[in-house]
Amino acid sequence: MAAKKISSFHPPQRVLMGPGPSNINPRVLAAMSLPVIGYMDPAFVDMMAELKTLLRYAFQTDNQLTYPISGPGSVGMESCFVNMVAPGDKVVVCRNGVFGGRMIENVERCKGTPIIVEGTWGEPVDPNAVEDALKKNPDARIVAFVHAETSTGCVSDAKTLAEVAHKHDCLTIVDAVTSLAGCPLKVKEWDLDAVYSASQKCLSCTPGLSPVTYSDRVIDYVTGRKDKVQSWFMDLNLILNYWGHTVRTYHHTAPINGLFALHEALLLLKEEGIENTWARHQRHYQALKAGFEAMGLKFLVKEEKDRLPQISTIMVPEGIDEAEVRSKLLSEFNVEIGAGLGPLAGKVWRFGLMGYTANSANVMLCLSALGSILSKMGYPVKVGEAEAAAHQSYANQHTSMAQKARSRS
Amino acid sequence: MAAKKISSFHPPQRVLMGPGPSNINPRVLAAMSLPVIGYMDPAFVDMMAELKTLLRYAFQTDNQLTYPISGPGSVGMESCFVNMVAPGDKVVVCRNGVFGGRMIENVERCKGTPIIVEGTWGEPVDPNAVEDALKKNPDARIVAFVHAETSTGCVSDAKTLAEVAHKHDCLTIVDAVTSLAGCPLKVKEWDLDAVYSASQKCLSCTPGLSPVTYSDRVIDYVTGRKDKVQSWFMDLNLILNYWGHTVRTYHHTAPINGLFALHEALLLLKEEGIENTWARHQRHYQALKAGFEAMGLKFLVKEEKDRLPQISTIMVPEGIDEAEVRSKLLSEFNVEIGAGLGPLAGKVWRFGLMGYTANSANVMLCLSALGSILSKMGYPVKVGEAEAAAHQSYANQHTSMAQKARSRS
Numbered sequence: 076m077a078a079k080k081i082s083s084f085h086p087p088q089r090v091l092m093g094p095g096p097s098n099i100n101p102r103v104l105a106a107m108s109l110p111v112i113g114y115m116d117p118a119f120v121d122m123m124a125e126l127k128t129l130l131r132y133a134f135q136t137d138n139q140l141t142y143p144i145s146g147p148g149s150v151g152m153e154s155c156f157v158n159m160v161a162p163g164d165k166v167v168v169c170r171n172g173v174f175g176g177r178m179i180e181n182v183e184r185c186k187g188t189p190i191i192v193e194g195t196w197g198e199p200v201d202p203n204a205v206e207d208a209l210k211k212n213p214d215a216r217i218v219a220f221v222h223a224e225t226s227t228g229c230v231s232d233a234k235t236l237a238e239v240a241h242k243h244d245c246l247t248i249v250d251a252v253t254s255l256a257g258c259p260l261k262v263k264e265w266d267l268d269a270v271y272s273a274s275q276k277c278l279s280c281t282p283g284l285s286p287v288t289y290s291d292r293v294i295d296y297v298t299g300r301k302d303k304v305q306s307w308f309m310d311l312n313l314i315l316n317y318w319g320h321t322v323r324t325y326h327h328t329a330p331i332n333g334l335f336a337l338h339e340a341l342l343l344l345k346e347e348g349i350e351n352t353w354a355r356h357q358r359h360y361q362a363l364k365a366g367f368e369a370m371g372l373k374f375l376v377k378e379e380k381d382r383l384p385q386i387s388t389i390m391v392p393e394g395i396d397e398a399e400v401r402s403k404l405l406s407e408f409n410v411e412i413g414a415g416l417g418p419l420a421g422k423v424w425r426f427g428l429m430g431y432t433a434n435s436a437n438v439m440l441c442l443s444a445l446g447s448i449l450s451k452m453g454y455p456v457k458v459g460e461a462e463a464a465a466h467q468s469y470a471n472q473h474t475s476m477a478q479k480a481r482s483r484s
Numbered sequence: 485m486a487a488k489k490i491s492s493f494h495p496p497q498r499v500l501m502g503p504g505p506s507n508i509n510p511r512v513l514a515a516m517s518l519p520v521i522g523y524m525d526p527a528f529v530d531m532m533a534e535l536k537t538l539l540r541y542a543f544q545t546d547n548q549l550t551y552p553i554s555g556p557g558s559v560g561m562e563s564c565f566v567n568m569v570a571p572g573d574k575v576v577v578c579r580n581g582v583f584g585g586r587m588i589e590n591v592e593r594c595k596g597t598p599i600i601v602e603g604t605w606g607e608p609v610d611p612n613a614v615e616d617a618l619k620k621n622p623d624a625r626i627v628a629f630v631h632a633e634t635s636t637g638c639v640s641d642a643k644t645l646a647e648v649a650h651k652h653d654c655l656t657i658v659d660a661v662t663s664l665a666g667c668p669l670k671v672k673e674w675d676l677d678a679v680y681s682a683s684q685k686c687l688s689c690t691p692g693l694s695p696v697t698y699s700d701r702v703i704d705y706v707t708g709r710k711d712k713v714q715s716w717f718m719d720l721n722l723i724l725n726y727w728g729h730t731v732r733t734y735h736h737t738a739p740i741n742g743l744f745a746l747h748e749a750l751l752l753l754k755e756e757g758i759e760n761t762w763a764r765h766q767r768h769y770q771a772l773k774a775g776f777e778a779m780g781l782k783f784l785v786k787e788e789k790d791r792l793p794q795i796s797t798i799m800v801p802e803g804i805d806e807a808e809v810r811s812k813l814l815s816e817f818n819v820e821i822g823a824g825l826g827p828l829a830g831k832v833w834r835f836g837l838m839g840y841t842a843n844s845a846n847v848m849l850c851l852s853a854l855g856s857i858l859s860k861m862g863y864p865v866k867v868g869e870a871e872a873a874a875h876q877s878y879a880n881q882h883t884s885m886a887q888k889a890r891s892r893s
Contacts, residue, residue: 081534081754083511084747086521096520096740102492107741108517111505111690112495113820125490145692146555146717149736153717180716275737281520283554283692283739305714307589308555308562325825327558328684330692331505332516333742338493345490411522416734 089405090432092441093413094225094386095253096275096282097429099336103280106339107332114329122338123318129341132349133255133278134270134288136262141288142318143337144309145330148252148273151285153181154309155248155269156219158297162186165215167208167245169200171231172224173416174250182219185305190215196224196419197375197388199231202239209243218245223254225276226416228388228425229376230258234265241266246292252276255286256344257356257385257429262288269293274333277356277385279430280340284333340430358472359433360384362465363426366442369464370449370456375423385433387426388419392454397421400448408444438465498814499841501850502822503634503795504662505684505691506838508745512689515748516741523738531747532727538750541758542664542687543679543697545671550697551727552683552746553718554739557661560680560694562590563718564657565628567706568678571595574624576617576654578609580640581633582825583659591628594714599624605633605828606784606797608640611648618652627654632663634685635825637797637834638785639667643674650675655701661685664695665753666765666794666838671697678702683742686765686794688839689749693742749839767881768842769793771874772835775851778873779858779865784832794842796835797828801863806830809857817853847874 091098112119123142130141144151156178160166164187168178171194182189190212192204200220209215218240222233233249240247246268254260257277262270268290275282289311297304297311304310308327316324344352360382367374367389375388391397397414401424404410413425426441442461450456500507521528532551539550553560565587569575573596577587580603591598599621601613609629618624627649631642642658649656655677663669666686671679677699684691698720706713706720713719717736725733753761769791776783776798784797800806806823810833813819822834835850851870859865 081538081751083751084515084518084531084534084744086518086531086744087525087527088519089521089525091520091522093522095737096522099520099741104517104519104741106493108513109493109495110497110513111500111508111684112498113500113502113505114691116496116498116814116820118496122493122495125493129490146559147736147739149717150555150559153715157715177716184712184714184716273737275520281739281741282523282737283742303593305593306562307586307593308558327556328504328682328691330556330690330739330742332508332513332690332745333692333739335493335495336741342490342492405525411525 088409090410090437090440092432092437093411093427094425095273095427095429097277097279097427097432099279099281100340100343100431102343103336103339107281107336109332109335111331114331115323115325119331120323122334126334126338126341129338129345130286130288133286133341133344134262135260135264136288138262138288138290140294140319143274143334144285144287145327146285147283148271148285149177150309151271151273151287152177152250154287155271156181156185157304157306157309158311159217159246159248159269159293160185160187161300161302163188164217165190165212166217166219167192167205167212167215169194169205169220171198171200171227171229172196172221173226174221174224174252178219178250197227197229199229199381200236202232202235205236206239209239209245213243215243215245217248219248221250222260223251223258223383225253225386226419227375228383228386229381230254230383233267237266246296253383253386256349256352258353258383274337277430278340278344279432281333281336283330284337356384356428356433359428359435359438360387361472362435362468363387363428363438363441365468366438366461366465369461370446385427385429388423389426390423395449395452395454397424400424403448404444408440410441410444435469497818499819499846499849501836501841501846502820503834503836504682504838506686506688506836506841508688508690509749509752509840511752512745512748516690516745518741518744520740523740524732524734528740529732531743535743535747535750538747538754539695539697542695542750542753543671544669544673545697547671547697547699549703549728552743553694553696554736555694556692557680557682557694558586559718560682560696561586561659563696564678564680565590565594566713566715566718567720568626568655568657568702569594569596570709570711572597573626574599574621575626575628576601576614576621576624578603578614578629580607580609580636580638581605581630582635583630583633583661587628587659606636606638608638608790609645611641611644614645615648618648618654622652624652624654626657628657630659631669632660632667632792634662634795635828636784637792637795638790639663639792642676646675655705662792662795665758665761667792668762683746686839687749687753688841690742690745692739693746765793765837765842768837768844768847769796770881771844771877772796772837772847772850774877775847775870775874778870779855794836794838797832798835799832804858804861804863806833809833812857813853817849819850819853844878
């Protein structure tokens with residue numbers, strides 16, 4: 076039999092309500108498809124400077140070395156570890172989800188010694204447990220933790236964790252893959268050292284880029300290392316010559332069209348204003364939550380204050396085939412949601428409302444589609460109730476904002 | 485003073501005749517800007533299978549593990565080394581340009597021992613020198629070389645080098661960054677083991693992807709390694725679960741829009757037919773060469789058979805400010821060419837005719853612009869002569885093709 080003839084790919088149009096990628100604003104898609112230019116073109120070099128300025132705004136920092144790594148978020152993570160962890164270094168790693176586990180893998184592959192602070196999946200990292208670990212390991216050099224655990228939807232108190240780390244003379248490595256632009260992340264105010272993120276979550280840009288920011292403490296450490304960083308591609312000493320200075324030296328060919336897209340995505344963030352973006356995520360999360368609660372669905376993360384507005388992890392009700400629900404959402408409604416990872420596989424769904432995806436139309440579509448599918452599967456839900464609850468939430472929020480505005484005037 | 489207001493970036497329109505990126509076909513740019521979908525979407529998974537099929541065609545191989553790495557060519561290079569070189573391993577590395585040097589860096593960072601076969605920049609790797617190195621180092625495990633040296637424009641005899649390596653029971657790591665789709669590269673026929681390339685050269689796709697292909701020998705070695713590969717991101721044992729099988733496990737978020745683009749770029753290659761693509765590169769190189777020779781310019785690579793049609797390295801004539809020429813080509817004609825790297829900095833220009841850029845309009849523009857600039861700088865060139873020579877070359881090639889066709893009929 077002849078092989079199937081391959082023709083141009085026409086992707087289906089999806090509403091991306093999983094843990095990322097999120098939907099991309101047409102302005103960003105258009106920027107990405109502009110004709111490519113060279114990575115040493117003066118026009119490109121000017122754009123790189125703007126990109127760094129815009130990224131500093133997104134990270135709320137004035138760190139000089141703030142730039143997008145040419146690779147997905149996992150390269151951002153690995154870049155922090157290979158540069159900052161030398162063989163034999165002790166690193167306190169907090170694990171309360173998949174990505175803390177990946178940090179441990181990274182420490183081990185750098186021949187460092189991970190001191191693991193085990194937490195509960197769905198609960199924030201406990202600063203007291205970190206303090207205990209640091210007291211027992213006064214020679215630890217680094218504390219690594221995930222600010223926003225994409226696998227659970229739980230946020231940890233990055234400010235307090237950084238304070239504990241610095242009290243014990245440790246640098247911090249912070250995973251902000253899902254937090255950047257989705258909820259408050261204040262690199263300068265919280266005094267975080269190495270922070271990495273990803274382009275396809277709340278920035279709603281194309282996947283494949285990992286924005287990072289490094290404090291001067293990190294740069295001093297890396298430029299002072301006597302041994303060679305084990306990765307050529309990720310070695311900050313080499314990358315500094317491309318992204319760090321005004322005179323640029325060739326290191327690798329940057330993903331130029333992706334950077335056009337990131338520039339536009341960050342510009343959209345600047346235009347909206349980052350506080351407004353955080354508030355938008357919170358507003359639509361409240362409506363989605365009201366809908367889920369009206370359906371009797373439960374969150375994995377118990378405490379409201381620990382929940383990420385940009386990703387809601389919902390317990391699959393007893394007797395419901397979780398994969399079938401995801402599959403029907405995709406095939407019948409073109410809505411993608413996320414499955415559980417690791418020990419949560421089969422037990423939860425993850426609903427993302429990230430960046431451009433975070434709007435009321437998507438909240439309504441999601442609740443309506445989920446209600447319809449669940450009710451056909453015998454789950455006791457009255458179609459329309461969840462939507463009504465979400466509408467009520469929007470109305471209440473509107474009233475509350477109006478009252479606030481009145482009390483100020 | 486207030487900071488300059490940042491607005492949407494509007495890149496200038498360039499003719500990219502440097503060492504890559506090359507210009508991108510509008511069909512590829514359009515594919516890249518299609519709305520993103522999830523990396524586990526059934527539609528995306530089907531496209532991944534097609535991508536692998538198309539890449540096998542481009543590499544001329546039937547290696548099962550043939551896929552695009554989510555990073556630029558230097559990640560492709562590093563992926564080969566970290567997976568295949570364990571601490572203490574001896575690796576014969578051939579250096580006749582910048583990228584051979586980068587291979588040595590990679591061996592060292594994997595704690596391997598590089599056995600360096602030094603060559604002359606602008607000459608191919610000498611198989612006899614490799615044979616000698618292998619005789620002196622019977623415990624060497626790998627031979628690494630660059631098929632098409634982007635820094636010099638020189639091609640090496642990959643087939644013979646692989647024969648020598650296999651005779652001594654060594655695996656091969658082959659840099660095909662600039663050769664893929666620009667000149668014959670026959671992975672199966674030449675029995676190459678690990679071959680990496682890049683998306684933005686003769687494939688004329690967006691930068692940021694690194695197509696690779698691995699023989700079963702490589703997979704057997706990597707899956708049999710007892711120690712852990714030092715990079716989490718590049719560990720083939722983990723990536724096999726995403727790209728290698730039909731049931732996919734999450735590893736990292738692939739650069740989805742970039743993969744849409746690569747699919748379309750590879751489809752264009754398939755439509756043209758790879759032999760036709762090789763012939764097109766050769767045809768336009770012949771015309772460009774005729775023009776250069778009419779201007780009295782000399783190639784770094786002396787022997788015609790050693791030259792890459794997709795990149796011509798030209799000696800800067802005595803008394804000419806090479807940077808000024810490049811700068812004027814860019815500012816006055818929107819033509820980008822490449823500078824010399826390493827010991828060739830300031831001594832050569834690199835003219836690329838890669839992929840979509842390889843057409844007669846660009847050949848004529850380049851010769852015309854270069855002639856105009858050089859003549860104003862006092863270089864003895866009669867404007868129009870180079871263009872005439874190029875036209876003559878096209879005419880001669882046309883006649884010769886017609887004669888061949890007649891002699892066959």
